[in-house]
Structures are given as structure tokens and as C-alpha cells.
Amino acid sequence: GGTTGSGAVRILTMVLTAAQRQELHAAILDYLRSQGLSKSGEVFAEEAAVDESKVDKRGEGLLEKKWTSVLRLQKKVQDLEKKLEEQQESFKAPMKLGGPKDIASWIPRPPARHDLSGHRMAVTCVLFHPLYTIVLTASEDATIKLYDYESGEFERTLKGHTNAVQDLAFSPDGTTLASCAADTTIKLWSLEGFECTKTLHGHDHNVSSVAFTPDGSFLVSSSRDKAIKIWEMATGYCVRTLQGHSDWVRKARVSPDGSLIASVSHDQSVRVWSFASGECKLQLRDHDHVVEYVAWAPPNAYPAITTLITGDPMAAVNPSAAYFATSSRDKTIKLWDGVSGQCIHTFVGHDNWVRCLVWHPGGRYLLSSSDDRTIRVWDIAGKRQYKQLEAHEHFVSSIHMHPTAPVCVSGSVDQTVRVWDCR
16 A cells, blocks of 8 residues: 555645645644644644644635535536536437437428418428528529528528529538529528628539538539539639539539539439549439439438348448439439449339438438429338328429428428428
8 A cells, every 4th residue: 555655645746836735734734633633733743844834724624624625526527427418418319399209210290380481483492400490491583581490480581692592501510501593603601690701603504502511611513504513612712623414413412421422414314423533433324314313321321221232130331331312303213332333222102203302310211302292201221112291282392301300391393391390
């Protein structure tokens, strides 16, 4: 025990200043005397060379006071740590809006919670904010509207585009909104003042998609001018243009790790590009009509996709894999291996053009919206349609699912936006 003792003393001398050490010694001496241990006190005073003239009233009862306050603070720290842990758990768990805890099994159910009206023309895009309880909607009426999806109340309109707004995207931190339109421009909006902070010019025709890279430092756009452009957010400059499609590039999206871009076009092809070099790595031609939409699978969907491929629910997931889904006017949805270019599966069921896709945040399902007026939920591992929702009175142009809350939103050519509770 002797070695640890001297070690402890050595640590103590390192931590305390000379004045603090004097104060501690005085407090120890005071404590020994107050407990009637005068002999020990004398020995201690001598060995520790306590300067009696420095022992003042401040030392009285000090050791006991400090001791009890340390215990109190320790308890406080433990309580706070427990609270913090609970908070972090509840952050991981989705917000409770009447849905069950298990996010993986939530799917939108009728009837719609809210019908949001206000647009004067077809709705082209719907998007939840990752943190606030707002949903954004874009329309051919050249406006972007904000609604509170919990109350269903209209909040404000963002005006600036002069023609149909085609797509919306949030920066990963949720502070910047990007929008693109048939007026050939891309606009960046600050969500603090809700004003347009930058307009990006460079495309020669209708800009139909915008997407941020996962780190938020670049924006990828695609246009009817057949080009895909990469913009640097810090400067607003176009740093690269990807050419290859022979017709309108409907959508371009960035892979979860930021290394690849997948694009779909009126030329009926799907292309995969290297983000770093801009080189086209794959050209895929399995669809028989215009390809409308592309959505990369989040990594938590890999287990279901691996089960679909292998037929084995216990099969090991390849962490360096990349998968995406495409939807087309040929009424099908295709699932692809983004590395090999293999078409893994074709989901058949819609009776008309499939306009939009969103991966379920739980990773088990893919949701699609179509001109057959339905939203469909596809069970990936089971290779089947799981649910069908009669969603609108007209073509369902857009769909989005909240990343953490049990809500889904759809937009239609009938000019309405519907918010669906998921359970």
C-alpha cells in the first residue's frame, strides 16, 4: 500500500498550488482538533509544517463542508449524466406523434392528416425539413411554400423564381435550401431570414434537380440542357460539368458516401459518375422509357437488399457496396448495384408512370408515387408490394418521408399537398 500512498501524495502535490496546499493542511488540522484528536493534530502540524499563523477562521469546518459538497456534486453529475443519456436515447427514438416506437415498420396510413392548399398550379416537389416541423412544397406556379406539418398551417411563400420550380434540397445541416426551376436558375435560400442569398447561373435550359453532397460543400444539378453540373457552395462557382446524356437529365443524386453520382434521363439510360474525376463509370439501359427518378439506398437498407440478393436473412452485408433505385415511365422501379451496374430486381405493380421514390428511414421499404394516383410501399427483402394508398385525385408527382418523425408527405398535379400519419 505504501507505493500507492506516495503516488497519491505526489498527484496531490502536482494538482494543488502552494497556497491551496496550505489551506488544505490548515483544514485537516482544524478537522483533527474539532474531532478531539489533538495528539494526531500535533504530529500532523509538525510533519506537514503547518504555519499556525496562517490558520484562520476560514479553515473552520472547511474539510467537512468540502466533503459534503463533493458528494452533492457527484450526485448531481450522475443525475445529469443519466438525464443526458435519456435525452440522447429519445433523440435516437423518433418523435412521438402517436406512432409506435419502431420506426422500421411505420408506413403512411389513410386518411390524410392534412390537405395543404395554396398552390395555383401542379405541385412538383415536397420536402420535410430535417429538424423543424416544416414541410416545403414547390410548384409550377413558380413559388415555394412552407407549412407546419403538425398543425397544417401555412407559414410563408418564397418568391424569386420566374417559372416552374422543379426540385428542392436541404444542406445537411438544414440551414440552406436549394431550389431549381425552368427559368434555368438555381437559388440558395437562408432559412433564417427566408431570403434568397445566391442565384446560380450556368444551365441553358430547365433545371430539373438539385442535390447536396453529404458534407454540404457542393451542390449537384441536372438540366434539360443534357448536362450535370457540380457547384462549389463556398463560392457559388460551377467547378465541373458532366456531359454524356443525349437528352434531358431528369435527376442526379449523390451517393451516401459522396463518391458517386447517379443520373437518369429522357434518353432512357441511367448513368453512374465518379464525383472526384467526373468520369462516367456505368451506363445502364434496362428501362424501356424515360427514367424519371433516382434514389440512393441509405446504408441501413443494405441488410434488406442483401437478403433480396442472397435469399439469406443472415447474409453478411458488404460495407463498401452502393445501391440505388430508379423509377420510369415504363411503370417499373429497378434496384441497381451502383458498383457493378447489375440490375438486382424490378418491382412491377404501378399502372402508370412512376414519378418519385423515397427510401423508408428504417431501411426495410421503398416508397413510390405514380401517375396512377397511388403511393406504394415496397418490401425490399420480400421483393413485393407491401401496401397501396389511394393518395390523390390526380398524378402523384412527389413524395417524401420524414427522417425521424412518423409522417409522410405527397404532392400532386391536383395542386394539393397531403400529410400522412405513419404507424
